[in-house]
Amino acid sequence: MKLLDIGEVAARSGLAPSALRYYEEKGLIHAVTRHGLRRQYGAEVLQQLSIIALAKMAGFPLEEIARMFTPTGRPDLPRGDLHARAEEMQAQARQLAALADMVRHVADCPEPNHLDCEKFRALLRMATRAQQRASATPKPPKRQS
Amino acid sequence: MKLLDIGEVAARSGLAPSALRYYEEKGLIHAVTRHGLRRQYGAEVLQQLSIIALAKMAGFPLEEIARMFTPTGRPDLPRGDLHARAEEMQAQARQLAALADMVRHVADCPEPNHLDCEKFRALLRMATRAQQRASATPKPPKRQS
DNA sequence: GTTTGACCTCAAGTCGACTTGAGTTCGTAG
């Protein structure tokens, strides 16, 4: 089995060596051995890093990603959590798109002073309500492992 | 003109008093006067805070939001920046929705071991490429003021 | 045999948006 040293893994994965050491410290990846002081990684680490990249894109924190692998490094994805996260992402995507439309309207509004635009004022009321709701829920709804 | 003290503003806006002081420190809002040591805010601060909330939702950093007001506190929104931000938000929303679909697929995949699923492997290749592109562009594309 | 360059460890720093804590000052209700 071919072993990769950290620079090689960094180059292939697009991550910095310091990031790889950090992931190791957090238990996301493991070197199979050392050559002197140097970490030697097995080829499977690249696949693990892809999964990690994907999970990061999906917004999972590293701590949670660490639990997506068995102690032997095999991926073991929490389907329930993924499903929940997918729903959240979709909701967030919708919100973001809606907000983008509003911002676009504000940008394109011909009124020299935005406060003279009724839609803008309605938007502000919405923003205030959103803020109040956010502060009323200091705890983000959490996924269970 | 009725003056509001910080607790009143906090209650109406849904922000903590400490956040309001922080905003003041960063130049986003200003108390019109002091009553002893206590800040006294004019009613217009509530509207300013709505605008700030909106801009935060749209992803603008506070530093940039600070420049969205004239020295007198009147909103003066950078239409060009808003337009650019709206495009970015829309793009991000699309990406997020696409990613949500992929995550949902992974969650629903019947294959006991995800690595046996061809779609999943394709997804991993995509994740790697995305990671590499991200590292190739350490500087985020920036808006000019 | 020595230099080089990649790697190592460990502690500390960074960023943004606040929060927290300690110690202090006031206006107002009783």
Next chain:
DNA sequence: CTACGAACTCAAGTCGACTTGAGGTCAAAC
């Protein structure tokens, strides 16, 4: 008149995901 409670200032802490820097190790190329 005094006690209460709401505000005040300023420094330091928090969170997550890394990066940076100082000082040390070591295998391989010359």
